[in-house]
Amino acid sequence: MTHPALVSGRTAVITGAASGIGFAAAEAVAALGMGVLMIDLPGEKLDGAAERLAAKGATVWAQGADVSDLSALEMIAAAAAELPSVTFLFNNAGMGVPSTTLGGAKAWVRTLGVNLWGVIHGTMAFSPAMIAHGETALIVNTGSKQGITTPPGNPAYNVSKAGVKSFTEALAHELRNTPGSKVSAHLMIPGWVHTGLTAASGAPKPDGAWSADQAVAFMLQSLDRGDFYILCPDNDVSRALDEKRIAWAAGDLIENRTALSRWHPDYAEAFKVFLAK
Ligand SMILES: NC(=O)c1ccc[n+]([C@@H]2O[C@H](COP(=O)([O-])OP(=O)(O)OC[C@H]3O[C@@H](n4cnc5c(N)ncnc54)[C@H](O)[C@@H]3O)[C@@H](O)[C@H]2O)c1
Secondary structure, rough: OOOOOOOOOOOOEEOOOOHHHHHHHHHHHHHOOOEEEEEEOOOHHHHHHHHHHHOOOOEOOOOOOOOOOOOHHHHHHHHHHHHOOOEEEEEEOOOOOOOEOOOOHHHHHHHHHHHHHHHHHHHHHHHHHHHOOOOOOEEEOOOOOOOOOOOOOOOHHHHHHHHHHHEEEEEEEEOOOOOOOOOEEEEEOOOOOOOOOOOOOOOOOOOEEEEHHHHHHHHOOOOOOOOOEEEEEOOOOOOHHHHHHHHHHHHHOOOOOOOHHHHHHHHHHHHHHHHHH
């Protein structure tokens, strides 16, 4: 079974399509007979990825654009009116640069611009036509577990992905309350995936990570089931462990614990006991 939006002869729009999860998704939907509009930063990486996919017999259109630029995506969406109807929009482009809460505004502006505004821009540029054509369609936005349990390390990335979660939840609600809409929204939450974001080019896949193909296969199965939250495990972290971590994070507020108590030495024993329950 595949989701009825992922049908031969229709168009998939994928951002961050030149690498990792985006490229694996492009390959997967092309194999179902969809044409793929691949969007990524302009350059050799995108051109090469488009050539590789086209060489497999896929119908491919490649458009270089920075997703933090709304007008660039609007221009691509206007041109896409000539293509078969868009029934799959995967707002997936993302990046990470080091950040702290105490300085370095540039890292925050760039991270939020790409990871959060990129998702909002993609949705605003492509969703009106997807609603208007009246066919069953999907919008999938890529968030992260870091946007849910918000671990210490890269707060700008966490904030961007927490924003993607909130935005996508609101989008799902609005779409199901929009008369005539057959578009649904979903949140892709990858685990640890071996991609350009997490490893140097050519590095072997660590045992704990999933491949991008595994993450995309899981995403397609979850979409088939109609899941909103596509909570991917990996070889190190099971769904059961994710559920515990998410419940503990929500418990900080409910139990009036300190922020990010999971990483506070005073709570180390309590967290260990909670995990073992
Ligand atoms: N790999 C993981 O373990 C992991 C975990 C959680 C979430 N994610 C998310 O998955 C998504 C895909 O990342 P990936 O792991 O496949 O990494 P990747 O680096 O292989 O792919 C990301 C793609 O996004 C593109 N991109 C970056 N900035 C862009 C911009 N401004 N405009 C257009 N394209 C841009 C990159 O060029 C790249 O091709 C990201 O949103 C990432 O945050 C990944």
